[in-house]
Amino acid sequence: KNEVEQSPQNLTAQEGEFITINCSYSVGISALHWLQQHPGGGIVSLFMLSSGKKKHGRLIATINIQEKHSSLHITASHPRDSAVYICAVRYQGAQKLVFGQGTRLTINP
Amino acid sequence: DAGVIQSPRHEVTEMGQEVTLRCKPISGHNSLFWYRQTMMRGLELLIYFNNNVPIDDSGMPEDRFSAKMPNASFSTLKIQPSEPRDSAVYFCASSLSARVYEQYFGPGTRLTVT
Numbered sequence: 016k017n018e019v020e021q022s023p024q025n026l027t028a029q030e031g032e033f034i035t036i037n038c039s040y041s042v043g044i045s046a047l048h049w050l051q052q053h054p055g056g057g058i059v060s061l062f063m064l065s066s067g068k069k070k071h072g073r074l075i076a077t078i079n080i081q082e083k084h085s086s087l088h089i090t091a092s093h094p095r096d097s098a099v100y101i102c103a104v105r106y107q108g109a110q111k112l113v114f115g116q117g118t119r120l121t122i123n124p
Numbered sequence: 125d126a127g128v129i130q131s132p133r134h135e136v137t138e139m140g141q142e143v144t145l146r147c148k149p150i151s152g153h154n155s156l157f158w159y160r161q162t163m164m165r166g167l168e169l170l171i172y173f174n175n176n177v178p179i180d181d182s183g184m185p186e187d188r189f190s191a192k193m194p195n196a197s198f199s200t201l202k203i204q205p206s207e208p209r210d211s212a213v214y215f216c217a218s219s220l221s222a223r224v225y226e227q228y229f230g231p232g233t234r235l236t237v238t
Contacts, residue, residue: 050229056213056231056232057232058217058232060229063226101166110155110172110179111172111183112157113169114166114168115166117166117167
């Protein structure tokens with residue numbers, strides 16, 4: 016069982032829809048990262064957060080430390096948002112990241 | 125800045141051959157990470173360095189894998205001898221500090237061992 020669980024594993028939606036991807040983890044963390052991997056393979060860091068909420072353009076990331084849960088939201092989704100979104104956590108006292116299996120998002124025009 | 129640079133971008137080799145992957149981190153970054161990505165296991169940390177010193181190599185699969193960071197601007201990941209199960213995409217990433225800052229990923233090296 017992966018320590019970092021993402022859901023759903025695959026998500027297909029129509030352009031314009033509001034998207035939510037979830038990430039759950041098992042023990043206390045010092046930080047949580049959301050990464051985006053495009054079909055070409057490159058990985059980009061979207062957010063790093065340890066509490067509350069962060070927003071960048073149409074992307075919003077939230078974290079609930081008590082519930083050990085984070086969500087990544089995409090508003091007004093667009094086909095160019097199609098990618099694999101990966102959640103990763105850094106446990107308290109540790110320096111390395113532990114990754115979820117990723118959520119493959121496909122936005123159809 | 126050019127970002128994290130990795131070479132080669134693609135490597136095809138025969139089983140038993142030595143493979144060397146190279147990484148140049150972003151200038152000024154103190155932490156460097158080597159990751160492996162496969163369909164079955166996703167992204168996994170192999171090893172990371174702080175200030176050129178290996179801190180955690182518990183993810184290195186076996187003695188066939190070794191990594192070095194001789195200076196702040198260069199690191200290598202070597203596989204000797206290579207096996208077909210080593211086929212994967214290998215990413216290098218760097219950050220200002222492993223504990224505090226986000227990581228910047230290189231484009232990856234796609235390794236195929238036949």
